[in-house]
Amino acid sequence: MNETIKIIKNHRSVREFDPEKDVSDAQVKEIIEAAMAAPNWVNGQQVTVIEVRDPVKKSTLSEAAGNQRWVKEAPVFLLFCMDFYRAKLAAEKNGTDFQIVEDLEAVIVGSTDVGIAIGSAVIAAESMGLGIVPIGGVRKNPKVFVDLLNLPEYVYPISGLVIGHPRTLPGQKPRLPLKATYQKEKYDANVQMDIINQYDETISTYMSNRTSGQDSSDWSSKIAQFYDKGFEQYAKNTSPTIKHQGFRYQ
Incomplete structure (x- = not known):
């Protein structure tokens, strides 16, 4: 197993950060360059990342994210946005209609x-020894992110990413067996239940051990309750804000 795969398979979400250790501008630049080197649809590069370090802004965004x-x-908060604003400018430059935002495909692509x-x-x-946790909660109150960070039309916040030096490392949460999530030639629904x-x-035991017996909830009950x-x-907030930003799919 090579070092990259070891890093990927060793992932855990970090929520306790060392307040005495910063993340350098050079480190953030390397992280963003790695993100932007990733594959993207038709080379449209429909992603923009906004770095936030200002304590007042982070406090507001923290509250908005639940x-x-x-x-x-954490010292650094990155907001990952789907961005069709540049594509809109490309359409204007070339005198074409900008039809992609009329279809759900834009949201799927972005x-x-x-x-x-x-x-x-x-x-x-994580290859730098930093800790991270994605923040899907940005979509709880997306308009706060739109307004505070001045997002133009056709730009919408999808997820955040907190980055810092771990103060503590949690145990690694068990994943579903590969038999559920990796199948060959066809989908086998019969094995899932x-x-x-x-x-x-497995999850009930993990949760009980992690919380010293205070929480022994299992996976299916949490998923069922959330959905x-x-x-x-x-x-309540996602669809209206997406449409406010110019995505007009039906």
Whole structure:
């Protein structure tokens, strides 16, 4: 196993950062360059990253993301946006209609490109010994991010990434067995429930050990609850803000 794969497979989300250690501008530049080197659709490069270090801004964004304190406590917060503003300028320069934003395809493309970019950024940061945690909570109150960071039309915040030096490293959370997530030639739906039952036991034990017995919840119950009522604030704010930014899919 090479060093890159070791880094990837050793990933864990960090939420406790050393306040005495900063992340240098040079490190952030390397991380962003790695993110931008990632594949993207039609070389449209539909991603823009905004670095935020200002304590006042980070505090506001931390609250907007669901009171995730690590957003303000870590030295660097990166906001990853899907960005079709440059594509709009390209259309204007060449006298063509800008039709992609009329279709859901734009959101799929932009979100995919952000996902690929943020994955590369995670690997780059962790290769430096830094800790990270992605912040999907930016979509709880996306308009705050749009307004505070001056995002123009056709730019929408998809996810944040907190970066700093770990103060503590959590245990690695078990993943679903590959039999569930890696299949050959065709999708086998018949294996999924048995695997979920087994995985629920694994996660329940992991949570109990991690919380000294205070929480023994399993995977399926958490997922079921979140996709029932837990995502309501995202549903309330995501679509209106995307459309406010110019994406007019039906």
